[in-house]
Amino acid sequence: MEAGYQIPITALVLIGIMLAFTVITTWLFRVQKTSADYYLAGRKVNSFINASAISSDYLSAASFLGVAGIAFLKGFDGIIFAFGFFVGYIALLLFLASPLRKFGKYTVPDFVSERFHSKTARVIGVIGVLCISMFYMAPQMLGAGKVMGLLLNIEYKKAIVIIALIITAYVSVGGMKGTTVNQLVQFWILFGAMFLLAFIPFVIKGYTYTDVISFLHSLNQPEPITGKMFVGADYTSPGYWLTNLKDTFSLLLALMFGTAGLPHILVRFYTAPDGKAARRTVIYVLILIGLFYIMSPYVGHVMRYVYMQADKMHLAPHLTAWLAKNGKNLAVPVAGSYFGGQILLGIVVAGAFAAILSTVAGLIITCAGAIGHDLVVNVFNPDMPEQNRVKIARIASVLVGLLGIPLGFVAENLQIAVLVGLAFAIAASTFFPVLVMGIWWPKMTKNGAIAGLLTGILGSFIMILGKSYLPTALQFKNPGGFVMLFAFAAIILFSKLEYAQKGEAALPEDVEEVMTVLHGAEQG
């Protein structure tokens, strides 16, 4: 354990309460009669609860710790992360949320398969879901091992095993209902923690955004411990980290459209009672995560303000060392310790723990849907009885949950930025174009859908893993937005070619019916 650091008792108490609550809710929701109950909480989740659960799904450890952390490290440019994550919901609200819910299936591959009557499209969709979810889960497990290990003084591998077992147990037993209720509680813990971190410096200490930025802007001095020169005017100006416009836009587009293509977020819209509720849910999500993203960069800047005056502001030596060594991940816990001692640090640790649990739970249930519902049931055994489908769902959840353990172990040696980049790039370029075109363009054909999915997946891999072999003009910070344009082009081109070849026979027979379901009035 680091000198000067003590595990906060409040963290243990809050995590204990959270786990006790998890046990109770999981027990209460252990009976799942149908697979719709298991995967979609019976499609009866109220908009506000759903919004809290979606926000909790979305605000992973990377957001909880990382947005403030990147603002601490990179100043103004760090804010683009917060903003990009937020704007992603607009595309989702305008083009996907309500029609997707009206379509009324279970998973994202379900949509492509049922809309185009293609098992191939379903299987490619499943590959897309698994790639995105696994690449997304790896950094969560890494965060679980590193940060929770450090804050709760648990060895890396042990922390991963404990967290994976807890999540696997409650997701596999409680299904989407149990997961939703737990995510609701987890969201308010992590949101409450960030609120306190912003409220105390802003209201009680009086560090206004204006004062903090104006102080940092005028600063020109070496950083504590590292001695690295800090130039405040650069830190508070655009272009300190994102040095060219191409990188800025590529990152913004990937975050915007990647969010709208994340399967663990999309699947939650199937849990709303109807299309109107799905739209309302997005507005609540925008308010909740918007508030969160206003606060987090402020907290990051405040911590830079404190760090640059570490001696004057009596920042404990071990906290100064944490910021110097790993400010990107530890700016938030340091803020907790500095502004609220052991009590607030405990709340922050519980918040980080909640963020990890909720996101990984969402990913597990989404992957379980892709494997259990899409592959095992729909591809291999469509006549399986309902009760067996629930069993398959539970088994798939256990397998995916336990897969988090080796994933966490290898994540230590993987390039996490590459994995997250891949997750967002595939989401932006695979599901977003196929869903948007599938919903709004009746003339889209099966070949168009398959071409769009393949372009998104393969294009993302090529542009990220083969980045160094590409000409400079094609090297992007995140190529998601760029590949997405190719996916749209592939959908249009292959659909038109198929239509030219086969005429009306190229379109699914029930296309009119499907369009009525997606856009017409809901029954009931």
Next chain:
Amino acid sequence: MKTTEEIRKRQLSFALKFAVPYIGFIILMYLVVYLGKDWIVNQQIFGLPLHYFLVAIFIYPVTWLIFGYYVKRANDMEDEIKKQ
């Protein structure tokens, strides 16, 4: 009674009426911030540098208002379609 095709087109044009100006505004805002950074860092609003005000604060409530209105109108349209 309107055909599905007409309803779909009406919904799409309604969504695009919000999407195009909003995304246009976001792109414009970023172009101004990153291309005109020498100018923007010296502008202030309510004591905050303009670029911070726009990207870190202002855009959030504006988005809530615009899309809160969108949801209300879109759901009203949904009721209207149901009645027809």
